[in-house]
Amino acid sequence: MALPELTWQFVYARLAWALVLAALVVATWPRAWRMPRAVVGGIAGASLLLMLLPGAASPAWHLGLAFQYPSGLLAGLCAARLHARWADRRDTVLMPPRFAAVLAVCGTVLYLDAFGLLARGYYYAGFGLGAAVLAVVLAGASALAFKRGHGRVQACAVLGAVALFSFTRLPTGNLADALLDPLLCAWALFSLGQAALRALLRRGARPQLAPLPQDLPALRSAGAEPFSPIKE
């Protein structure tokens, strides 16, 4: 069991909460409005300046009072949100359903255990040797996923959170706190709910067409190919 120094935690809290705040502002920015790089940079800079204010003047003081530290993964995903707006990649999805499902399941099990309902000691294991092995495995898997182009944003965020944990033990010395926090879990559950709602709405809106016959000779002879207006 190795825990981070308080000074590191002090610095981490301000930087990480600044990322979270800036990402929230960017995420709520109206889609119709343009967001040039200067605005993204300004939001990030202003968030950081706010967090660096002394004592109770800093939002980090109050956020720490309520939530202590955001997980490394939440901070990483928030940094990814800022980077996506900086690079003007509006189609970047930070919380795809599979990733959200993994976080939601892990969070539910972890918090049921923390509430004493499971009594399996999952959180305590986050300080142990098994967590160290898991950190290395996760780092390897994230690097592989990034290399193969699977969920690059999420892979990068996980790798960053694990690296932060392994090199400095931030934010708390527990691997569970590096990869998950109740805010991130709530985000994952919200995203899953949104995805489920969208799927339901799509299903409801789909017109009930009569099934096509299996063999349509006219189509077969014409050699029809699918057409998409999107450039590839």
Next chain:
Amino acid sequence: MASTLALLTVVLAIGAAEAGRWTRARAAAAPSTLQATIPGVVTLSELSRSMIPMPRNTPSAHASAMATLPGDRMVTFWWAGSRESGPDVKVYASQWHNGKWGQPWEVASRDSLGKALGFGVRRIGNPVAWTDRSGRIHLYVVATGMGGWAASRVAHMVSKDEGASFEMKRVLPMSPLFNTSVLVRTNAVGLVDGGWWLPVYFELGIKYPMLMSFGPDGEPTGLGRIGSRTTTLQPAIVPVSRNDVRAWMRDASDERRVQHARSRDGGASWEDLPPLSLNNESTSLAAVRLANGEFLMLHNHIEHGGSSRSLLRLSLSKDGQTWRPVADVASGAAGDEFSYPSMQQVGSELHITYTFQRRAIAHHRYRISIGENI
């Protein structure tokens, strides 16, 4: 190619960092049983009783904890202020020297804790203290976040000057729920390697006891849960041998009995035992093991016409399951409060402190003699 190399470097660096950290890791230490067993009957003779001086303008006081100092001296910590959870509640200390208590001094406030931690602290609660082999005092203080006691965290502070001043070490990470709902109350327990166990408990509707172990350098080495009940808290832990450890707990269930758990592997795992016949209306208790091998418990007892905290009793047991009363330390009418007891053996003396009517901290001193009839 460059990105592959960068990724590989990061993964290898992570592997190296983890491997390096775990080759330096310390194995779990066994609990220290302090003294060899001396056969004989225990006699407790009261030597003195007094009130620890209170700071000015603090009508409310609660939750005392003692730590030993060299030369049969002691220091006691407790919280005091206008009322429980009040913004002016602070942790105070007083030193026992030459048979009397000195003037109290302020140790921690919500302002001093917040300043040291870099985030706000809303209210201050129970302290627990431990003196390590190098004479440093480790003070653990309940400090809440947003909310009531359910939002509690435990701050770890260290003093190198016998409690005159403290330096903040960190908030101990013990829960994934914003690290809230963890508290301390009962005495720490020494380990053979110079480390110690800090009894902890979770309290957010459901309540369960935990144990955090520390190495001789004061760094945490492990965290685990005691038993699987969800209605017990404030474990009083007593080692019997290197492997056999007992814990008695405050009960928040409808059973209203002192709860009991046992470890047979030096605290690594715990099993719940049947509750004792001693009643417990959700009140804190303290327990120690005496030189003759018997367990001594200081606990509230309810008699006809009394209330949950109006009688504070000392009881003895040979097996930890069956107890017999030895002496009533304090008793009053229904509604009186003598609660949150703490015990410390210093040489052949037993020191007891407890909350007196929520107004002050009382101190009783007993001589422990073995070999005579009670």
